[in-house]
Amino acid sequence: MSVIYQRVALVGLGLIASSMAHAMRRAGLAGHIAGTARSAETRQIALEIGLCDSVAETAAEAVRDADLVVLAVPVGAMGTLASEIAPHLKPGATLTDVGSVKQAVIDAVGPHVPEGVHFVPAHPLAGTEHSGPRAGFAELFENRWCLLVPAEGSDEAAVERLAELWHAMGSRVDRMDAAHHDLVLAVTSHAPHLIAYTMVGVADDLGRVTDSEVIQYSAAGFRDFTRIAASDPTMWRDVFLTNRDATLEILGRFTEELFALQRAIRTGDGEMLHDYFTRTRAIRRGIIEAGQDTDAPDFGRLPKPGKD
Numbered sequence: 094m095s096v097i098y099q100r101v102a103l104v105g106l107g108l109i110a111s112s113m114a115h116a117m118r119r120a121g122l123a124g125h126i127a128g129t130a131r132s133a134e135t136r137q138i139a140l141e142i143g144l145c146d147s148v149a150e151t152a153a154e155a156v157r158d159a160d161l162v163v164l165a166v167p168v169g170a171m172g173t174l175a176s177e178i179a180p181h182l183k184p185g186a187t188l189t190d191v192g193s194v195k196q197a198v199i200d201a202v203g204p205h206v207p208e209g210v211h212f213v214p215a216h217p218l219a220g221t222e223h224s225g226p227r228a229g230f231a232e233l234f235e236n237r238w239c240l241l242v243p244a245e246g247s248d249e250a251a252v253e254r255l256a257e258l259w260h261a262m263g264s265r266v267d268r269m270d271a272a273h274h275d276l277v278l279a280v281t282s283h284a285p286h287l288i289a290y291t292m293v294g295v296a297d298d299l300g301r302v303t304d305s306e307v308i309q310y311s312a313a314g315f316r317d318f319t320r321i322a323a324s325d326p327t328m329w330r331d332v333f334l335t336n337r338d339a340t341l342e343i344l345g346r347f348t349e350e351l352f353a354l355q356r357a358i359r360t361g362d363g364e365m366l367h368d369y370f371t372r373t374r375a376i377r378r379g380i381i382e383a384g385q386d387t388d389a390p391d392f393g394r395l396p397k398p399g400k401d
């Protein structure tokens with residue numbers, strides 16, 4: 094494949110940025126990859142493992158002359174970083190991010206974007222519970238969606254070029270508006286993570302009583318919860334603080350359903366439970382029969398924001 098951006102700057106060198114570095118290098122998509130991270134230890138590791146072509150001490154230095162700048166830090170840190178790098182961005186450059194929440198990033202970063210720089214927010218729907226510069230791998234984005242969230246009137250050539258990069262890293266690319274993105278992700282990712290955190294917390298409380306039996310005998314479902322609940326605490330704190338409304342909306346609906354199921358169990362309403370589980374099984378089977386990738390969220394079924 095050929096070079097898509099001559100110079101790429103990765104700001105933050107964790108799981109996502111390091112995976113991008115590996116994927117871009119493998120396919121020869123960047124002429125030069127500059128990286129930077131807040132901590133000296135992360136920068137040192139990046140140098141040791143040869144993650145980037147150069148590692149700068151400051152974000153301002155890393156983004157100088159870059160054609161593509163990728164903000165790959167927790168969502169709550171994006172605005173401050175954007176204000177730091179703004180005066181150093183090259184006119185005509187594209188600025189993007191990989192944050193799990195989009196409206197909050199747009200609100201925090203947007204006001205700092207200088208005239209002539211194209212801001213194209215993005216979100217690769219791919220990850221693991223691991224973090225840091227050693228966690229990345231080139232295949233992370235393969236057959237995963239990457240959602241682009243450009244503002245109306247964005248420079249189409251800049252959006253297309255970024256889409257081309259994600260395609261070349263193995264992703265399927267779609268576009269979405271920020272509010273819908275945040276609602277979709279609240280259903281498919283954010284609320285499920287919170288539920289996993291809660292289940293593991295409950296098991297931990299129980300574990301004290303049962304002497305770790307919950308861990309010893311944990312079945313596959315619970316093991317998946319523990320994997321998810323091992324994800325980076327800073328990243329997930331920021332997700333919930335910044336996607337507050339959509340997450341609360343979905344958790345409200347979830348709680349109502351949970352109460353209904355709880356009531357059915359208490360009153361011995363086997364028909365209700367059976368009907369409910371039949372409906373959910375049909376949803377899963379429908380996805381498989383339609384030949385859809387079971388990893389891909391089902392965007393079409395979700396309510397539009399503000400509608401019931």
Ligand SMILES: NC(=O)C1=CN([C@@H]2O[C@H](COP(=O)(O)OP(=O)(O)OC[C@H]3O[C@@H](n4cnc5c(N)ncnc54)[C@H](O)[C@@H]3O)[C@@H](O)[C@H]2O)C=CC1
Pocket residue numbers: 105106107108109110130131132135165166167168170174191192193194216217218219220221222223224225226228325328
């Ligand atoms: N981990 C995942 O599965 C996915 C994460 N994302 C998003 O990608 C972004 C990066 O996540 P990861 O690569 O997983 O994180 P990570 O924890 O592996 O790396 C984060 C990087 O940001 C730096 N950083 C942290 N706080 C900072 C601050 N206040 N100022 C400057 N730098 C700071 C860290 O030193 C590190 O280099 C986040 O916004 C996250 O929501 C998106 C898709 C999947």
Ligand SMILES: O=C(O)C(=O)Cc1ccc(O)cc1
Pocket residue numbers: 192193217218219220221222282321
């Ligand atoms: O590891 C998992 O199961 C994930 O769900 C990964 C993930 C985490 C956060 C995102 O914004 C997108 C993907």
